Amino acid sequence: MSSIPLVNLKTMHDELRSEIDSAIGKVIDGNGFCLGPAVESFEQAFADYCGVKHCIGVGSGLDALTLMLKGSGIGSGDEVITQGNTFVATALAIQHAGATPVLVDHDRDTYNLDPRRLSQAITSRTKAILPVHLYGQPADMDAIHIIAQEHGLLVLEDAAQAHGAMYKGRRCGSLAGAAAFSFYPGKNLGALGDGGAIVTDDDELADWARTARNYGSRVKYQHTLRGYNTRLDAIQAAVLSVKLKRLDEWNRTRRARAALYDDLLSSIGVHIPIVLKNVEPVYHLYVIQCPERDGVLKSLQERGIGAGIHYPRSILSQPAFAKGCIVPQPLTHSDKSCHEILSLPLCPYITEEQVLEVAESIRSLVGERATP
Numbered sequence: 001m002s003s004i005p006l007v008n009l010k011t012m013h014d015e016l017r018s019e020i021d022s023a024i025g026k027v028i029d030g031n032g033f034c035l036g037p038a039v040e041s042f043e044q045a046f047a048d049y050c051g052v053k054h055c056i057g058v059g060s061g062l063d064a065l066t067l068m069l070k071g072s073g074i075g076s077g078d079e080v081i082t083q084g085n086t087f088v089a090t091a092l093a094i095q096h097a098g099a100t101p102v103l104v105d106h107d108r109d110t111y112n113l114d115p116r117r118l119s120q121a122i123t124s125r126t127k128a129i130l131p132v133h134l135y136g137q138p139a140d141m142d143a144i145h146i147i148a149q150e151h152g153l154l155v156l157e158d159a160a161q162a163h164g165a166m167y168k169g170r171r172c173g174s175l176a177g178a179a180a181f182s183f184y185p186g187k188n189l190g191a192l193g194d195g196g197a198i199v200t201d202d203d204e205l206a207d208w209a210r211t212a213r214n215y216g217s218r219v220k221y222q223h224t225l226r227g228y229n230t231r232l233d234a235i236q237a238a239v240l241s242v243k244l245k246r247l248d249e250w251n252r253t254r255r256a257r258a259a260l261y262d263d264l265l266s267s268i269g270v271h272i273p274i275v276l277k278n279v280e281p282v283y284h285l286y287v288i289q290c291p292e293r294d295g296v297l298k299s300l301q302e303r304g305i306g307a308g309i310h311y312p313r314s315i316l317s318q319p320a321f322a323k324g325c326i327v328p329q330p331l332t333h334s335d336k337s338c339h340e341i342l343s344l345p346l347c348p349y350i351t352e353e354q355v356l357e358v359a360e361s362i363r364s365l366v367g368e369r370a371t372p
Helices: 009-030 037-050 061-071 088-096 141-151 203-212 234-244 247-265 293-302 332-337 352-366
Strands: 054-058 079-083 100-104 126-129 178-182 196-200 217-219 286-289 341-344
Touching: 009 037, 009 234, 037 054, 037 196, 037 234, 054 061, 054 203, 061 088, 061 178, 061 196, 061 203, 079 088, 088 100, 126 141, 196 203, 203 217, 247 286, 247 352, 293 341, 293 352
Parallel strands: 079 100, 079 126
Antiparallel strands: 054 196, 178 196, 286 341
């Protein structure tokens, strides 16, 4: 029986091993482990890649989201609108900033925040909208910005899964006042541990975040604000610099394999991802909606196919958020999709033959049915 992992990090790191070893060796030789040249070099490269002025490396995607919110002036008494089907870090960051998450439903086809749900979620306390480019597809940013401008609201991006994704010719990360990225190892651009970054054109926010991440200090032993210890590790920055050079190539391969999945699964009784016009997703995950999902998942795993669920519970169903969130309307799609979504193996190192094997397995389990 073959084994097809959800994400094949081993092959990636085997291929890059000599370059990664060399990059890490330079950090060790230079003795600059906390911030320093390796971090500065990556920050400049990633800012240029995203098409913005500033990149501020931090310790995790959650920290990037939290500092982005706090640095944008969001705090106690404010409400921030986001979607109910995102990873828990989005809502955690809003609460860590002192604000209240307002959860709205997502669009069934794209899994992203449904702009049609926004108007009824806005109150006098609403300060910002935080769309998530979930699974690597950009949110409908034009529609979101129109509503935000009507109500004088900030728009910020949760781009944790969208490294390199394009919306009408611009990269995610450059589509709002600021964006937060995660470099968790399984991301399209992943480190060898935790890491994250804020990207922005806002000079004031960038200066605040650089200070806040480093104990609130611009000058050693002088602390101008009550900061944090959340600096991107220099070794992780060196690894990310190696991988950034290959990100576009990897994303092209992801799109090609996703297109093959589309062709193979379009006649099967599953709901395949729908892509908005004028966007270029990067397929951090390839997610279908599948009847009798749990049984299908179990059978795939028994066949050595590393499928998964992202995410099996909505934000509102998590005990940590049973209280403290506002839900203006029922989260109909969020509640339903938790029982149907299934993430299929996809990464730059999955072969066409492996995609064929996964699709054939799903066909044998689900059968030929009209797409729901």
